[in-house]
Amino acid sequence: SAVISQKPSRDICQRGTSLTIQCQVDSQVTMMFWYRQQPGQSLTLIATANQGSEATYESGFVIDKFPISRPNLTFSTLTVSNMSPEDSSIYLCSVSEGTQYFGPGTRLLVL
């Protein structure tokens, strides 16, 4: 299975600022996904990021708040913009090789 890394692993941010999370995969993959896991809750898909096309956002998530880049087949970024305490979550990227494999997550705390 693909090996996925994320940076940063955790961060504490002030409200109103933005944070960009990086996801790096050790092999080329077509489909990448970004999920959010709010404290004590399950995972919710934010968007699907395919190389060479605009990300596809799920209901309740918008590009202005969560812009995504997918410059090549091994890398993607998710930006959490104009953060508020409600954005405090774990953000996970995943890749699909038939089965989805997940990165270790980025733990974000917004004060």
Added chain:
Amino acid sequence: AQSVAQPEDQVNVAEGNPLTVKCTYSVSGNPYLFWYVQYPNRGLQFLLKYITGDNLVKGSYGFEAEFNKSQTSFHLKKPSALVSDSALYFCAVRDDTGFQKLVFGTGTRLLVSP
């Protein structure tokens, strides 16, 4: 739309005893079902999946799952629990629109006591 339900927030079992973590699903087509485990401060780890074939699926760390089409269930099982199995377990179903996104259940916390 696809959905999965995990009716138990927490399952408690003694070490050495068999464990079952329940999952039921609702799909419009063929079910593609998955189990993942999340250890504290770790990402999600893939355990096993059902796509087609045998109803009993074997996965990592001695876990297995039984697919039951008539009961629309995909329960996770292990014959003998270990304290180290204590974690958060998620059942998931893959969307059938072709985009391969996953819909997750609410998760079940497994606590194995010594």
